[in-house]
Amino acid sequence: MPELPEVETVRAGIAPHIIGKKVKGIEVRNDRLRYPIPKEIEKLYGQVIERIERRAKYLLLYTAQYKVLIHLGMSGAIRVLEDDFELKKHDHFILQIEGDKVLIYNDPRRFGFILIYGVDELIPFLEKLAPEPLSDEFNAEYLYPKLRTRTRPIKSLLMDQEFVVGAGNIYANESLFMAGIHPERPANNLNPEEVARLVEEVKKVLQRAIIQGGTTLKDFTTPDGSPGYFAQELMVYGQKDQPCVICQTPIERIVLANRATYFCSQCQK
Numbered sequence: 001m002p003e004l005p006e007v008e009t010v011r012a013g014i015a016p017h018i019i020g021k022k023v024k025g026i027e028v029r030n031d032r033l034r035y036p037i038p039k040e041i042e043k044l045y046g047q048v049i050e051r052i053e054r055r056a057k058y059l060l061l062y063t064a065q066y067k068v069l070i071h072l073g074m075s076g077a078i079r080v081l082e083d084d085f086e087l088k089k090h091d092h093f094i095l096q097i098e099g100d101k102v103l104i105y106n107d108p109r110r111f112g113f114i115l116i117y118g119v120d121e122l123i124p125f126l127e128k129l130a131p132e133p134l135s136d137e138f139n140a141e142y143l144y145p146k147l148r149t150r151t152r153p154i155k156s157l158l159m160d161q162e163f164v165v166g167a168g169n170i171y172a173n174e175s176l177f178m179a180g181i182h183p184e185r186p187a188n189n190l191n192p193e194e195v196a197r198l199v200e201e202v203k204k205v206l207q208r209a210i211i212q213g214g215t216t217l218k219d220f221t222t223p224d225g226s227p228g229y230f231a232q233e234l235m236v237y238g239q240k241d242q243p244c245v246i247c248q249t250p251i252e253r254i255v256l257a258n259r260a261t262y263f264c265s266q267c268q269k
């Protein structure tokens with residue numbers, strides 16, 4: 001599933017191909033995504049794509065009058081190709097772009113979605129999100145008070161978009177390991193120092209994944225449609241029974257709130 005670093009990598013990967021370019025055609029091949037692609041999407045015709053931004057795991061494509069919200073869901077991928085491209089299964093949405101390019105949205109499981117808003121319109125999906133994790137707003141002063149009244153395990157809260165944005169399962173596991181905090185600790189049991197450490201590690205883990213994505217990413221413009229997501233160096237995630245990189249204790253795996261959870265029982269308290 002594309003997480004924040006992957007979405008950021010997609011943004012950076014496609015931006016140079018579409019910014020400043022006019023939309024010359026719109027083709028909805030299958031509108032049945034998580035939410036149907038609205039008819040209004042045709043208003044993009046003739047608009048110039050001015051910029052593409054990311055908020056949490058959402059992409060936002062701006063023109064002078066509109067903004068398009070794209071969520072990749074479980075299996076969504078975007079590629080930019082020459083317009084003599086070969087259509088693939090699950091190519092649901094195609095934007096023809098000035099300069100003989102196409103932007104293609106492919107999504108086998110169709111949990112993603114594409115919606116259009118007026119440029120000044122509020123987007124409900126973005127209203128309740130926690131601060132962007134790589135911004136200064138996301139800090140211990142923000143997070144500590146939010147955790148103080150919560151008894152759920154810290155890992156579950158870390159994955160709750162109203163508390164922390166962008167730490168999907170992999171990154172929540174990795175951040176807790178780096179911060180030396182046991183995933184099952186009740187959130188209100190963390191002291192301010194631990195919360196500060198956790199905030200720092202969430203930022204570092206996401207940042208490192210984005211940098212890795214940028215370097216290992218082959219190309220968003222290869223017709224084979226490799227979505228551009230990347231295998232990463234992971235310390236605990238998927239490492240059951242492997243020796244901890246710090247103390248050699250075998251990594252444990254449990255299921256916490258239905259999600260695979262990995263940790264070192266020695267390093268994480």
Ligand SMILES: [Zn+2]
Binds near residue numbers: 248
């Ligand atoms: Zn360890």
